[in-house]
Amino acid sequence: MDTDIRLWMVGTVGIDTITTRKGRFENLLGGSVTYAGAAASFFTKVGTVGVVGNDFPDTFLERYLKLGMDLAGLQFEQGPTFHWEGVYETDMVNRRTVCTELGVLETFAPELPEAYRQAPFVLLGNINPDLQLHLLDQATGAKFVAVDSMDLWINCARPALNQVIARSHLLTLNDSEARQLTGHFNLRNCAAALCDMGPEYVLIKKGEHGALLFSREGISIIPAYPVREVCDPTGAGDTYAGAFMGYLTECGTVSPETLRQGLLRASAVAAFGVEDFSTTRLESLNREEIEMRAKELREMARL
Amino acid sequence: MDTDIRLWMVGTVGIDTITTRKGRFENLLGGSVTYAGAAASFFTKVGTVGVVGNDFPDTFLERYLKLGMDLAGLQFEQGPTFHWEGVYETDMVNRRTVCTELGVLETFAPELPEAYRQAPFVLLGNINPDLQLHLLDQATGAKFVAVDSMDLWINCARPALNQVIARSHLLTLNDSEARQLTGHFNLRNCAAALCDMGPEYVLIKKGEHGALLFSREGISIIPAYPVREVCDPTGAGDTYAGAFMGYLTECGTVSPETLRQGLLRASAVAAFGVEDFSTTRLESLNREEIEMRAKELREMARL
Numbered sequence: 371m372d373t374d375i376r377l378w379m380v381g382t383v384g385i386d387t388i389t390t391r392k393g394r395f396e397n398l399l400g401g402s403v404t405y406a407g408a409a410a411s412f413f414t415k416v417g418t419v420g421v422v423g424n425d426f427p428d429t430f431l432e433r434y435l436k437l438g439m440d441l442a443g444l445q446f447e448q449g450p451t452f453h454w455e456g457v458y459e460t461d462m463v464n465r466r467t468v469c470t471e472l473g474v475l476e477t478f479a480p481e482l483p484e485a486y487r488q489a490p491f492v493l494l495g496n497i498n499p500d501l502q503l504h505l506l507d508q509a510t511g512a513k514f515v516a517v518d519s520m521d522l523w524i525n526c527a528r529p530a531l532n533q534v535i536a537r538s539h540l541l542t543l544n545d546s547e548a549r550q551l552t553g554h555f556n557l558r559n560c561a562a563a564l565c566d567m568g569p570e571y572v573l574i575k576k577g578e579h580g581a582l583l584f585s586r587e588g589i590s591i592i593p594a595y596p597v598r599e600v601c602d603p604t605g606a607g608d609t610y611a612g613a614f615m616g617y618l619t620e621c622g623t624v625s626p627e628t629l630r631q632g633l634l635r636a637s638a639v640a641a642f643g644v645e646d647f648s649t650t651r652l653e654s655l656n657r658e659e660i661e662m663r664a665k666e667l668r669e670m671a672r673l
Numbered sequence: 674m675d676t677d678i679r680l681w682m683v684g685t686v687g688i689d690t691i692t693t694r695k696g697r698f699e700n701l702l703g704g705s706v707t708y709a710g711a712a713a714s715f716f717t718k719v720g721t722v723g724v725v726g727n728d729f730p731d732t733f734l735e736r737y738l739k740l741g742m743d744l745a746g747l748q749f750e751q752g753p754t755f756h757w758e759g760v761y762e763t764d765m766v767n768r769r770t771v772c773t774e775l776g777v778l779e780t781f782a783p784e785l786p787e788a789y790r791q792a793p794f795v796l797l798g799n800i801n802p803d804l805q806l807h808l809l810d811q812a813t814g815a816k817f818v819a820v821d822s823m824d825l826w827i828n829c830a831r832p833a834l835n836q837v838i839a840r841s842h843l844l845t846l847n848d849s850e851a852r853q854l855t856g857h858f859n860l861r862n863c864a865a866a867l868c869d870m871g872p873e874y875v876l877i878k879k880g881e882h883g884a885l886l887f888s889r890e891g892i893s894i895i896p897a898y899p900v901r902e903v904c905d906p907t908g909a910g911d912t913y914a915g916a917f918m919g920y921l922t923e924c925g926t927v928s929p930e931t932l933r934q935g936l937l938r939a940s941a942v943a944a945f946g947v948e949d950f951s952t953t954r955l956e957s958l959n960r961e962e963i964e965m966r967a968k969e970l971r972e973m974a975r976l
Contacts, residue, residue, distance in 0.1 A: 460858060555763060558899050579882035582899065591896040591974045596861050596885065634976050668976045671894045673937050 375440055377619040378417030378486040379406050380505055381495025381518075381608065382475060383444070385426070387455040388647060390462060392601045398648040399430045401452060402495040402518070405605030406612030408652040409639045410493075411437045412660060413616030417486040419443035419505060423451035423474040433653060442483040447474040462600045463577060482508035491619040493611060494538070496520050499530035506537060514624050516540040517569075518611055524551050536568035539624075542611055544575045557582060558589075571629070573614075575607050580637065583629060590626075592633040593671045595641035595663060602647040606640045609652070613639035613660075638663035678743055680922040681720030681789040682709050683808055684798025684821075684911065685778060686747070688729070690758035691950060693765060695904045701951040702733045704755065705798040705821070708908030709915030711955040712942045713796075714740045715963060716919030720789040722746035722808060724781040726754035736956060745786040750777040765903045766880060785811035794922040796914060797841070799823050802833035809840060817927050819843040820872075821914055827854050839871035842927075845914055847878045860885060861892075874932070876917075878910050883940065886932060893929075895936040896974045898944035898966060905950040909943045912955070916942035916963075941966035 381403030387396045403420045410416045417440045422430075424446070434441060450473035458465045480501055488511030494502040496518045506515065517538040523531050524547060535541050541564055549555055552563040557574055561584035564572040572584045578597075583590040617632035618624055638660050645651045684706030690699045706723045713719045720743045725733075727749070737744060753776035761768045783804055791814030797805040799821045809818065820841040826834050827850060838844050844867055852858055855866040860877055864887035867875040875887045881900075886893040920935035921927055941963050948954045 462858075555765075556900075556902065558901055576882065579879065580896075589899060589973050591899070591970075592976070593883075593894040593896065593974075596892055596894070597859075598861055599859065630976055667894075670892050671896075671974060671976055673895070673933055673971045673974055 374415055375417040375486050375489050376622075377410060377414050377491040377493070377615055378419060378443065378482070378489050379403055379410070379493035379495050379612065379615070380419035380443075380480060380502065381406060381497050382452050383420040383422050383426070384452045384454050386453070386604065386648070387468070388602055388604055389457040390602050391458070391460055392647075395647050399433060400454065400604060400648060402497065402605070402608040404649060405608035405643065406493060406495050406615075407434070407439045408437050408649045409609040409612035409636075409643065410616030410619070411439055412613070412639065412655070412657050413620040413635075415440055416612075416616065417443055417483065417489060419480050419482065419486070421445040421447055421474050421478040421480070423447060423449045426451045433649070437649075437653065440485075442485055443480070445478070445480065447477070449474045456604065458603065462603050480505055487511055490514060491615055492516070493615045494518065494534060495608060495611070499523050499527050499534045502534045503530060503537075506534065514539050514618065516542060516611065516615055518542045518607070519547065521547055521550060532567065535564075538569050540571040540573060541567070541569040542573040542575060542607075544577070544607060548572075548574050558584075573633075575610060577603070577606065581610070581633060583633060587626065590630055590633065592630070592637060593667060595637050595667045596670075597641050597644055600644045603644050605649075606644050609643040610636040610640040634664045634668060635660060637667055677718055678720040678789050678792050679925075680713060680717050680794040680796065680918055681722060681746065681785070681792050682706055682713070682796035682798050682915065682918070683722035683746075683783060683805065684709060684800050685755050686723040686725050686729070687755045687757050689756070689907065689951070690771070691905055691907055692760040693905050694761070694763055695950075698950050702736060703757065703907060703951060705800065705908070705911040707737075707952060708911035708946065709796060709798050709918075710737070710742045711740050711952045712912040712915035712939075712946065713919030713922070714742055715916070715942065715958070715960050716923040716938075718743055719915075719919065720746055720786065720792060722783050722785065722789070724748040724750055724777050724783070726750060726752045726777040729754045736952070740952075740956060743788075745788055746783070748781070748783065750780070752777045759907065761906065765906050783808055790814055793817060794918055795819070796918045797821065797837060798911060798914070802826050802830050802837045805837045806833055806840075809837065817842050817921065819845060819914065819918055821845050821910070822850065824850055824853060835870065838867075841872050843874040843876060844870070844872040845876040845878060845910075847880070847910060851875075851877050861887075876936075878913060880906070880909065884913070884936060886936060890929065893933055893936065895933070895940060896970060898940050898970045899973075900944050900947055903947045906947050908952075909947050912946040913939040913943040937967045937971060938963060940970055
């Protein structure tokens with residue numbers, strides 16, 4: 371048994387077409403587990419659960435391997451890989467989905483590799499909550515489970531989503547999703563309602579405005595790093611969650627201090643991620659740069 | 674000469690009608706110098722420059738005096754006081770102006786009281802930049818001048834606004850105004866362009882998302898306090914600027930440390946201010962509550 375996998379994650383693998391103020395690019399490596407896995411790989415070896423089609427280029431697999439990601443949970447199926455095309459407005463926040471082609475994702479039936487089952491840290495990235503639940507059932511060694519989701523599942527799969535949230539230790543959503551899921555507007559009220567659904571921690575992501583971590587012990591305010599030039603914000607939330615869980619896994623413990631330090635690294639890594647399209651910047655990044663940016667951000671936020 | 678005035682400010686005095694999710698209220702004491710003056714009064718005696726009409730209730734003057742504001746710069750004219758009516762959307766951020774009646778503000782020709790002329794700290798609150806310039810000409814003792822403005826003056830009085838900005842030490846705007854004034858979208862680029870216009874410091878306010886202070890030495894990220902229940906966000910930016918300048922005046926020096934500590938108090942005071950309509954909450958507030966909330970916010974933001 372490959373016991374060095376202490377964190378695994380599930381999510382989409384996609385081939386994206388993205389248009390921002392900085393240009394239009396096709397055939398970009400994307401998907402929630404791609405961004406989260408790349409970000410976590412600076413801190414730990416990541417077990418990757420996802421599905422790709424027979425159009426998935428070998429060069430993309432090589433990029434995963436070069437990042438140090440473990441691919442035992444990656445399924446290869448006949449058919450096209452999940453494809454997403456989006457166009458960002460000038461503000462680099464609002465976006466319009468041009469098309470979504472599920473491809474092999476439509477019939478994805480993931481099984482958790484034996485080598486991942488004892489891993490204490492789990493990130494259930496944004497994907498159908500039925501799949502998140504199915505995998506969680508197999509995660510016998512899971513000690514700290516974080517779940518991410520999106521508006522689609524809040525609208526279409528609420529019962530399964532509620533179940534997976536109830537079984538998680540940390541729920542992460544962006545602010546609009548938190549409002550949508552709870553019906554509250556004030557984020558403190560949202561967080562209280564979300565904590566009542568089961569998780570000990572609720573992490574509300576606000577993009578360029580940072581994030582708020584809520585628990586019964588209190589609130590942590592985590593600033594975003596002020597990026598000089600955003601190229602492509604796709605996957606920033608996944609990058610954030612991945613880096614955060616990677617850092618916690620490296621530490622091996624969940625405490626107010628490791629949570630804060632993990633979120634600081636998450637801000638740093640996510641800020642690098644948006645500086646180029648796809649995971650390009652993450653692939654040239656090193657740990658020293660992450661620590662320097664984390665230190666710079668801590669200094670900016672010192673009160 | 675009344676030498677105990679070390680901070681004076683100019684701005685509008687208004688009688689507001691405000692509708693939010695929490696209700697609709699008429700005849701509210703409002704205006705930029707009202708909010709800023711109330712907020713600054715916790716830290717120093719504030720010289721107040723503004724104009725009111727003969728409909729301005731004595732009870733409003735009593736409220737100013739009870740807050741400890743100096744009214745030597747308040748002019749009393751024949752005619753109606755400036756009136757603003759606004760309706761907030763459910764998000765408590767976006768608002769629609771129903772009507773604006775300038776009244777005595779239209780012909781306001783302020784003169785700086787003798788007792789204010791040697792004051793080292795000046796807040797040129799949001800008002801016609803021609804009036805800001807006229808007063809600044811009389812402020813012979815001014816050492817640290819902060820200027821606030823709004824979209825109206827950016828659109829209609831750019832030459833005068835540019836002059837007043839060039840003569841100020843700190844420019845404060847909200848994020849949309851900073852983008853409008855510079856034509857840049859990225860806030861780091863906005864700040865660089867605004868610093869090139871003259872001021873040593875640029876403070877960009879982002880409402881519930883906090884603020885960013887830019888200078889050639891670096892960036893400070895100041896979080897907003899997560900308010901449990903917003904009643905009325907009117908004047909929050911003025912409250913923020915007023916508390917900040919009040920704190921700096923109390924300290925008597927402008928340094929990276931006093932700027933940060935001032936902005937922390939500004940977040941605390943502004944968070945109290947929005948908990949009720951008009952300046953109601955500020956009038957029942959005391960310094961100890963401000964320090965407790967500032968301490969709580971610092972703890973939330975500790976990295």
